[in-house]
Amino acid sequence: MTSSTLKRTALFESHVDAGAKIVPFAGWEMPVQYADGIRAEHMAVRDKAGIFDVSHMGEVEIQGPGAGAFVQHLYSNDVTKMSIGSAQYALLCADDGGVLDDLFTYRLGPEHYLTVTNASNHESDYAWMCAHTEGFDVEVTDVADRIAMLAVQGPVAREIVQTIADMPLPARMTASRGIVFGREMLVCGTGYTGEDGVELLVDRDDAPAVWAEIVRRGAKPAGLAARDTLRLEACFHLYGNDLSTDRNPIEAGLGWACKEATGFVGSEAVAAARAAGPEQKLVPFKLTGSGIARQGNPVVGGGEVTSGTMSPCLGIGIGMAYLPTERATVGDEFEIDVRGKTRTAVVASKPLYDKETDG
Amino acid sequence: MAEASYPDDLLYHCEHDWAKVDGDVATFGITWFAQDALGEVVFFDPPEVGTSVTADEFYAEVESVKAVSDVIAPLSGEIVEVNTALAEATEAINEDPYGEGWMVRVKLSNPSEVETLLDRDSYVGGLS
Numbered sequence: 001m002t003s004s005t006l007k008r009t010a011l012f013e014s015h016v017d018a019g020a021k022i023v024p025f026a027g028w029e030m031p032v033q034y035a036d037g038i039r040a041e042h043m044a045v046r047d048k049a050g051i052f053d054v055s056h057m058g059e060v061e062i063q064g065p066g067a068g069a070f071v072q073h074l075y076s077n078d079v080t081k082m083s084i085g086s087a088q089y090a091l092l093c094a095d096d097g098g099v100l101d102d103l104f105t106y107r108l109g110p111e112h113y114l115t116v117t118n119a120s121n122h123e124s125d126y127a128w129m130c131a132h133t134e135g136f137d138v139e140v141t142d143v144a145d146r147i148a149m150l151a152v153q154g155p156v157a158r159e160i161v162q163t164i165a166d167m168p169l170p171a172r173m174t175a176s177r178g179i180v181f182g183r184e185m186l187v188c189g190t191g192y193t194g195e196d197g198v199e200l201l202v203d204r205d206d207a208p209a210v211w212a213e214i215v216r217r218g219a220k221p222a223g224l225a226a227r228d229t230l231r232l233e234a235c236f237h238l239y240g241n242d243l244s245t246d247r248n249p250i251e252a253g254l255g256w257a258c259k260e261a262t263g264f265v266g267s268e269a270v271a272a273a274r275a276a277g278p279e280q281k282l283v284p285f286k287l288t289g290s291g292i293a294r295q296g297n298p299v300v301g302g303g304e305v306t307s308g309t310m311s312p313c314l315g316i317g318i319g320m321a322y323l324p325t326e327r328a329t330v331g332d333e334f335e336i337d338v339r340g341k342t343r344t345a346v347v348a349s350k351p352l353y354d355k356e357t358d359g
Numbered sequence: 360m361a362e363a364s365y366p367d368d369l370l371y372h373c374e375h376d377w378a379k380v381d382g383d384v385a386t387f388g389i390t391w392f393a394q395d396a397l398g399e400v401v402f403f404d405p406p407e408v409g410t411s412v413t414a415d416e417f418y419a420e421v422e423s424v425k426a427v428s429d430v431i432a433p434l435s436g437e438i439v440e441v442n443t444a445l446a447e448a449t450e451a452i453n454e455d456p457y458g459e460g461w462m463v464r465v466k467l468s469n470p471s472e473v474e475t476l477l478d479r480d481s482y483v484g485g486l487s
Contacts, residue, residue, distance in 0.1 A: 021398075037399045038424045225398070225424055290446075292402050292422050310401035310424060317402075339420075339427065341404075 009055035010148045010204035011211055018221050025224060026119035028056040033223040041222035042229050042312040045193050046355070049154035050222035051214050058122030058144035059201065060129060062113040066136035071105065071113050074132060076249060076270070078259040082107040087173045087190055089257050091249050092125060093266025097273055098245035099252065101125050102237060104190060106175040114186070114201075116149070118239045132265070148207035152219055153197035153230075160217045161187075161198055169198055181213045192227065194234025194351055229309050232318060233353035235284045241295055242282055242306045242320050251278040251322065281328040282306065283347045287317035291343040293336045299323060300335040300342065313353045323347070363391050366457055370473065371482035372433035374415075377457065383470055385434055388461045389421065389452065392486055398423040400452040405441045405463065412436060412465060414472050419462060421452065434472045436465035 006029045015022065020031035031053065033041065044050045062071055072079040077090035084107050092100040101121040106114045117125045126142045133140060152161055162169055165187070166179040175188040185202040202210055215221060228238070237243050237252060249258050250273040258264075260271040280303060287293060293308035299321055308319030327334060332347045369377040375393035379386045394400065402422040412418040417429035418438070442461050445451060451459035467473075477485070 032425070033398065039399055229424060290402065291404065292427075294427065310422070312401075312424075 007056075009053055010207040011053045011055065014208055014211055015053065015221070020221070020223060023224070026056055028119060030056055031221070031223040032225045034221050036220075038223070038225045038229065039312050041220060041226035044220035045154045045195055045222060045226065045230055046313060047155070049152060049157040049160055049197070049219040050193075050226065051211065051219040052151040052153070052222050052227055053148075053211070054151050054199070054227075055148040055204070055207070056119040057149055058117035058119060058125070058142070059147045059149075060115045060117060060126055061141045061143050062115065062129075062138060063141070064111055064136075064138040066138040067111045067113055070133065070136040070138040070140075071115075072262055072264065073136070074129065074265055075103065075105065076258040076264050076266070078262055079105075084109060085170070085174050085176055087175055087188060091243075091254060091257055092128065093249065093264065093270065094245060095266055095269065097248040097266045097269030099239070099243045099247060099249060099254075100128060100245060102239055102243055102254075106186070106188060108175070108177075108186070114143075117144075120240055146204060147201050148204040150200045150202065150207065150211060150214070151191055151193075151197065152200065152214055153191045153193040153195045154219070155195060157195070157197035157219065160214060160219055161200075163217065164213060172196070181210050183210055185210075192234075192236055193230040194236070194353070195230075229312055232307055232309055232320070233311055233313055233351060235320065235350040235352055237282075237320075238307060247282075247322070248273045248278075250274050251280055251282060253282045278325055280322040281325050282320055282322050283328045283330075284320050284350055284352050285318065285334075285345040286314070286348045286352065287336075288333070288344045288346055290317075291338055291341065292317040293319050293321075293338050293343060293345065297339075298337045300337060301327070303327075303334075305336060311353060314358060317343070317345075318348075318352045321345075363395070364457075365391060365479050365483050367479050369457065369479065370433065370476035371479065372415075372431060372476055373482070373485060374431040376431050376433045378433040378473075378476060380434075380467075380470075380473055383467045384439065384464055385436070385467055386461050386464050387418075387430075387433060388456055389430060390482075391456055393428075394453045394456050394460070397421060397426060397428055400449045403445045403449050403452065403462070405443075405445070406438050408438050408441055410438050411468075412438060412463075414469075414475070421449075430462065432465070433476055434465065434467055435469050436467040438463050439466050440464040
């Protein structure tokens with residue numbers, strides 16, 4: 001893909017002005033880090049607050065009398081558990097149970113849902129949804145181009161946003177419309193860092209002013225690289241690394257987000273995988289010696305690393321890997337072939353970084 | 360080190376490595392350009408003292424948060440010293456690539472290879 005076909009978020013100029021390194025990511029020109037570097041951004045989110053432009057993520061609105069039945073038909077979780085204003089994590093599965101995407105959905109009204117998609121899957125998700133509307137009285141709308149998404153994360157993230165909000169911020173895993181810094185937006189008590197915070201879904205024209213004000217009030221701009229190290233310390237899955245169409249949710253450790261009794265597309269395959277038990281399981285790991293394992297490194301004796309990095313908080317190599325189930329218990333040691341060198345690792349519990357015990 | 364710098368008294372390899380030659384011993388490291396392209400280095404995997412290195416081939420690995428990179432030897436010889444301080448302080452590679460961030464010292468096996476390296480201006484000219 002050439003740069004001329006890459007999309008820019010509403011905040012592109014803000015990033016360049018802040019000294020960001022811009023990289024192509026899932027069809028977008030995105031800031032991977034700013035002038036002070038990944039470590040400083042990572043620690044700002046753990047200790048205080050950081051702000052991420054995640055406008056590359058897509059949004060799909062589902063409305064109409066059949067909206068609830070429609071999302072239940074496609075999403076793996078029990079959508080009837082969502083009250084108005086609540087958020088839910090679910091998978092979009094293919095008929096064979098392979099994971100097409102992992103999604104956060106907000107119920108905005110009795111017949112109104114908003115789903116956030118991964119940038120790399122947005123177009124195929126939307127096409128998949130549109131291809132399944134038959135028999136449902138529902139309107140599915142791609143609203144990604146209109147919406148910018150800012151994630152403000154960290155122990156003081158809420159405090160910063162609250163000072164410019166006209167309403168109390170929504171609790172964790174809920175969402176509400178409100179006015180922040182004079183702009184109407186959807187405020188969501190969600191995130192991808194393992195810290196408290198909010199995500200703001202705002203009209204793209206309003207995004208630069210809101211971004212600038214939150215930065216002015218002390219949130220440090222943070223890029224995709226810090227977002228990745230933060231999510232991995234917290235053991236959140238990344239689609240394309242830890243999730244793919246070749247893996248079912250049971251292998252991926254996401255059985256908790258699948259309620260097969262609802263009969264969603266792929267539920268029979270997921271139920272069969274659950275009953276049979278997975279041959280391999282996705283587990284978090286820590287390296288016990290030096291080195292860093294990376295995505296694609298083979299596990300000696302079977303399995304594969306799907307995410308790996310150096311943990312800025314722990315100072316050791318961490319990651320997630322699919323391991324044979326019989327060797328995937330917390331405390332089990334295994335070896336990873338890292339570019340021809342054998343590195344030793346141990347299966348760890350979630351999250352890899354725990355502020356209470358590791359802080 | 361925020362600003363690009365390329366000292367005059369070093370010799371450069373086009374793979375963004377430098378050598379400081381002192382008689383038949385040379386010190387190796389990576390250039391400002393290399394550390395800037397890598398981003399924050401978080402791991403340095405050095406060779407052992409006594410191993411042979413060959414010009415234009417890799418002798419060590421550096422990893423930043425996002426990438427792994429081979430470090431290329433500008434000259435051939437035998438490793439006589441490794442900067443062990445880097446194990447605990449990889450940030451020196453970013454902050455002081457020509458000083459505290461040096462990587463190895465090598466007893467040169469073929470000092471005439473020095474003539475294949477670039478001077479500062481030739482190296483910097485190739486960056487733009």
